Amino acid sequence: MAKVFNKRHVRIISQYILFNKNIQTNFFVKKEGHYINICRGFHQDDLKNLEITWDEMKAKMKERKAKKFFEETKSFFICEENNSCKINFKKIFETIKSEYLRLSSYHEAKLGK
Numbered sequence: 001m002a003k004v005f006n007k008r009h010v011r012i013i014s015q016y017i018l019f020n021k022n023i024q025t026n027f028f029v030k031k032e033g034h035y036i037n038i039c040r041g042f043h044q045d046d047l048k049n050l051e052i053t054w055d056e057m058k059a060k061m062k063e064r065k066a067k068k069f070f071e072e073t074k075s076f077f078i079c080e081e082n083n084s085c086k087i088n089f090k091k092i093f094e095t096i097k098s099e100y101l102r103l104s105s106y107h108e109a110k111l112g113k
Contacts, residue, residue: 041102054085
């Protein structure tokens, strides 16, 4: 079980939100090394009331990819006794130390910067 929520995990969740939820992306500035980049993603305030269950996410993923993703990120889900799990966005944002879930470079380019 991963204690680290990495860029790949962020991209998977961001992509799911982009294609399955009606939430507007935002532009934000991120310093990366000596460079300042204009990025696109979802602000934590826009996701604070969003509930995404593991079952609905899993239904949109290939079985092998879904299994690996959940094994790596299970600690970032809140699971009830009835095995219903939902994403813990608060823990994700605390872990990635950012106010944004960034889209992949591919999706940023497709949406336009």
